[in-house]
Amino acid sequence: MNTLKVNVEHALNHLSEEELKRMLPEVLAAKEHLLKGDAAGNDFLGWVNLPEEIDPKMLARLKDDVARLTGKSRLLVVIGIGGSYLGARMVIEALQSEFASMVRRENPYVVYAGHTLGEDYYSQLLALLDHEDYSVCVISKSGTTTEPAVAFRIVKAHLEKKYGKDEAAQRIIAITDARRGALHDIAQQEGYPAYVIPDNVGGRYSVLTPVGLLPIAMAGYDIDRLLQGARDMRALCQSKDSLEDNPALMYAAVRNALYRRGIKVEMLVSCLPNLRYLAEWWKQLYGESEGKEHKGLLPHSLSITTDLHSMGQYVQDGERLMMETMLRVQRPNSTVPVPTDERNLDGINYLTGKSLTEINACAAEGTIQAHVDGGVPVVEINVDSINEYTLGQLIYFFEFACGVSGYTLGINPFDQPGVEAYKRNMFHLLGKPGF
Numbered sequence: 368m369n370t371l372k373v374n375v376e377h378a379l380n381h382l383s384e385e386e387l388k389r390m391l392p393e394v395l396a397a398k399e400h401l402l403k404g405d406a407a408g409n410d411f412l413g414w415v416n417l418p419e420e421i422d423p424k425m426l427a428r429l430k431d432d433v434a435r436l437t438g439k440s441r442l443l444v445v446i447g448i449g450g451s452y453l454g455a456r457m458v459i460e461a462l463q464s465e466f467a468s469m470v471r472r473e474n475p476y477v478v479y480a481g482h483t484l485g486e487d488y489y490s491q492l493l494a495l496l497d498h499e500d501y502s503v504c505v506i507s508k509s510g511t512t513t514e515p516a517v518a519f520r521i522v523k524a525h526l527e528k529k530y531g532k533d534e535a536a537q538r539i540i541a542i543t544d545a546r547r548g549a550l551h552d553i554a555q556q557e558g559y560p561a562y563v564i565p566d567n568v569g570g571r572y573s574v575l576t577p578v579g580l581l582p583i584a585m586a587g588y589d590i591d592r593l594l595q596g597a598r599d600m601r602a603l604c605q606s607k608d609s610l611e612d613n614p615a616l617m618y619a620a621v622r623n624a625l626y627r628r629g630i631k632v633e634m635l636v637s638c639l640p641n642l643r644y645l646a647e648w649w650k651q652l653y654g655e656s657e658g659k660e661h662k663g664l665l666p667h668s669l670s671i672t673t674d675l676h677s678m679g680q681y682v683q684d685g686e687r688l689m690m691e692t693m694l695r696v697q698r699p700n701s702t703v704p705v706p707t708d709e710r711n712l713d714g715i716n717y718l719t720g721k722s723l724t725e726i727n728a729c730a731a732e733g734t735i736q737a738h739v740d741g742g743v744p745v746v747e748i749n750v751d752s753i754n755e756y757t758l759g760q761l762i763y764f765f766e767f768a769c770g771v772s773g774y775t776l777g778i779n780p781f782d783q784p785g786v787e788a789y790k791r792n793m794f795h796l797l798g799k800p801g802f
C-alpha cells in the first residue's frame with residue numbers, strides 16, 4: 368500500500384497552479400525516456416526495473432552468506448565510497464537504534480571504511496578490530512577506486528594476521544563488476560565469495576543490488592520487505608500519468624518549476640535524526656545526477672528541530688535562494704510521553720501527556736508557516752512510518768523522480784564526468800604510473 372504523498376500546497380505561493388500544470392508534458396516525456404530507454408544515459412537504466420527483476424537465486428545465496436558470517440562476527444566492516452556505501456548506511460541508520468554500538472544485538476554492528484582517507488580513523492578502526500570478531504564486505508563497481516582500495520589493503524592485512532589467510536578468505540565478501548577491475552581479479556585469485564553489480568546500474572542507483580542488500584541483511588533487516596516497498600512504488604511511478612496520482616512526477620515537476628523561477632538550493636529537511644544518512648544518500652543521488660553543464664539545484668540538508676537552532680536564522684532571513692523539501696513521518700515506532708511534574712518548575716506542564724511526535728509535528732508546522740512567510744517554498748513528502756517497506760518506497764520514489772527530473776532539466780542524469788577531475792590531479796600528485 369502506498370503511504371507516500373507529495374504535498375505542494377506550500378510551494379504554490381511561489382508558483383501558480385498553471386505553471387505547475389504546464390510541467391506535466393515535460394515530466395511525462397522524461398518518464399517515457401526512462402521507460403523506453405531512448406535518451407542519454409540509456410545504458411544505465413538497469414535500476415528502473417530492478418526490484419522486479421532481482422535474481423531469486425542470488426538473493427538465496429546472499430542470505431546463506433549472511434547467516435554464515437553473522438554466526439561468527441560481532442562487526443561487519445563495509446568498505447566503499449559514494450554509491451558503494453551510502454545506500455546501505457542510509458537504511459541501516461534509519462532502522463537501528465541511535466545507540467546501536469552500545470547495546471547487545473544479535474546481528475553484527477556495521478562500521479564503515481573506504482569512505483575517507485583520515486589516518487586516525489584507520490588507526491582507531493584497527494584498534495577496535497583487534498578486540499572484535501569481524502567480517503568484511505568490500506564494494507567497488509569499478510574495482511579501482513583509490514579510497515576503498517587503500518582501506519581494503521589495510522583491513523585485509525589485519526584480517527589475515529588475525530585469522531590466517533584461509534579463514535580470512537572465508538570472512539571477506541567482494542561486490543564488484545562481473546568481469547573487470549582490480550577487486551574482481553583479487554576476489555577471483557583469493558577465492559572470495561563475490562556478487563556482481565550489474566553493468567547497467569550506476570553506483571548511486573545501486574542500493575537495491577547486493578551493494579545495499581548484503582550489508583542491510585547483515586545488520587538484521589528484512590530485505591524482502593525493502594524490495595516489496597520498492598516494487599510497489601515502481602508500479603505506481605510507472606503506471607500513473609498525472610501529477611496528483613504520481614508522486615515522482617509531482618516532485619520532479621515542482622522542483623524544476625521552482626528552479627526555473629530562480630531557486631538555486633533544495634534543502635531536504637527531515638524531522639528525525641536517524642534519517643541523516645537518507646539526506647546524505649539523496650544529496651549524492653541528486654547532486655551527482657543533476658549537477659552538470661552549470662545547471663541543477665544544489666542539494667543541501669537540515670535536520671529539525673536541531674538545525675533550527677543553527678541554520679534557522681539563515682533560512683528565515685538570509686539570501687532568498689532556497690526551497691525546502693520536508694520529509695515528514697506520521698507515526699513513530701515507539702512512544703515517549705512527557706511526564707507530569709507537580710511543581711512545574713520548568714513551566715512545561717502544558718505539554719504533559721503529549722508525545723514527542725505531537726510536539727515535533729507542531730514544530731514542523733510552525734517551521735513550514737514561518738519559512739513560507741519568510742519566502743521559502745516548502746514541498747512536503749509524507750510517509751506513514753519508517754520501516755523496511757517505507758524505506759523501499761522512498762528509495763524507488765527518489766530514484767525515479769531523479770531520472771525524470773534530470774531529463775526535464777535537460778542533462779544526462781546517469782553519468783558523472785565531474786567526479787574524475789580530482790582523481791587525475793591526485794594520481795599525478797601521488798605519482799601513479801601514467802599520470
Ligand code: PA5
Pocket residue numbers: 448449450451506507508509510511512515569570571572655783786
Ligand atoms: O555514484 C557513483 O558512481 C560514485 O559515487 C561511485 O559510487 C563512487 O565513486 C565509488 O565508485 P566505485 O564503486 O567504482 O568504487
